[in-house]
Amino acid sequence: MNISFDNVHKFGKILFETQLFKHYHFPDMLNYYSENFVAFKQMPSIHEFESTSSYLREFHKKNGQNHLMFILPENKSLNHEFQKYLNLNEYDYSYNELYFIQPEDFPKFTKNPDIVVENVKSETMDTFLQLQFNIDLKFGVDFAKGKQAIYKTNFNNKNWKQVIAYYKGIPAGTLDLIISDTTVEIDNFVVLEHFQRRGIGTHMQKYVMEQFPNHVVILVAEGEGTARKMYIKQNYKCVGYQYEILKIMDDF
Structure with a gap:
């Protein structure tokens, strides 16, 4: 069988979806960062990331949430330009690995x-x-x-x-x-x-x-x-x- 991050459980449910991303929301616990996030379906450009960040910021502001969290597509890395942008704008980033x-x-x-x-x-x-x-x-x-x-x-x-x-x-x-x-x-x-x-x-x-x-x-x-x-x-x-x-x- 093919194992991927799609097999990993998510509490959050898809609230909104576009061709670029899925917005997962877990109203039972709004301060659960890893369950209230945007998952990109394809690697965004910096412009697309900024636009999506603005959308999520406004949504979380209405809900009293103080975080922005994004998950990139599986097995896609951050290039130097994207890393530089994240560093300048005070984002933290890390990666997880899936084992079986x-x-x-x-x-x-x-x-x-x-x-x-x-x-x-x-x-x-x-x-x-x-x-x-x-x-x-x-x-x-x-x-x-x-x-x-x-x-x-x-x-x-x-x-x-x-x-x-x-x-x-x-x-x-x-x-x-x-x-x-x-x-x-x-x-x-x-x-x-x-x-x-x-x-x-x-x-x-x-x-x-x-x-x-x-x-x-x-x-x-x-x-x-x-x-x-x-x-x-x-x-x-x-x-x-x-x-x-x-x-x-x-x-x-």
């Missing part, structure tokens, strides 16, 4: 009995929510509070599984699984910093492979992040990249 693996290709290892990985259940939901709140606080209290409602909704979604890992009985990591007929997407994958380098992340991924042996497992990693090296070592394959452009507005 067949579950049988995940490396074998000896499991550590101190590490327990399981699906979140009704009786562990409060633990999961508190763990997620603490993780999300790095993006601000309002963001962390907003995500709580999303986690509660996802818990009742049959195509969604929430996973929690414990180290010696202490909550240590979490991830979400978004399930389709052919793929399982690992999202929101976090191991708390003081529990890292103990194999917890590996145990969590192995749990996914065992639960979904007949699906292709996919995930998105920061293109300049350190996690991508781990995924390559674990036999994931990179199938593409995608640039994101972001600007936070102090005053609209």
Whole structure:
């Protein structure tokens, strides 16, 4: 099967579409930058980017949103002229990479009995929510509070599984699984910093492979992040990249 960024889940729904772009909007959480954005269908010229930026600025201004976010077409890079324009206009830009693996290709290892990985259940939901709140606080209290409602909704979604890992009985990591007929997407994958380098992340991924042996497992990693090296070592394959452009507005 062909794996692309089209397989990656989006909370935002298409609000408006032109020949150049799709505007995704997620009214349930307006400060969720990566779910309120414009995705270009083809590489824009600088003039087209400026025009689209003006459109999104006005829309977000009406909704009290203080950001502009754009996603470029898959496997398209920024040329020097475009980078210079973004730098001069105080936009940040980075890229993500899309990885996939067949579950049988995940490396074998000896499991550590101190590490327990399981699906979140009704009786562990409060633990999961508190763990997620603490993780999300790095993006601000309002963001962390907003995500709580999303986690509660996802818990009742049959195509969604929430996973929690414990180290010696202490909550240590979490991830979400978004399930389709052919793929399982690992999202929101976090191991708390003081529990890292103990194999917890590996145990969590192995749990996914065992639960979904007949699906292709996919995930998105920061293109300049350190996690991508781990995924390559674990036999994931990179199938593409995608640039994101972001600007936070102090005053609209």
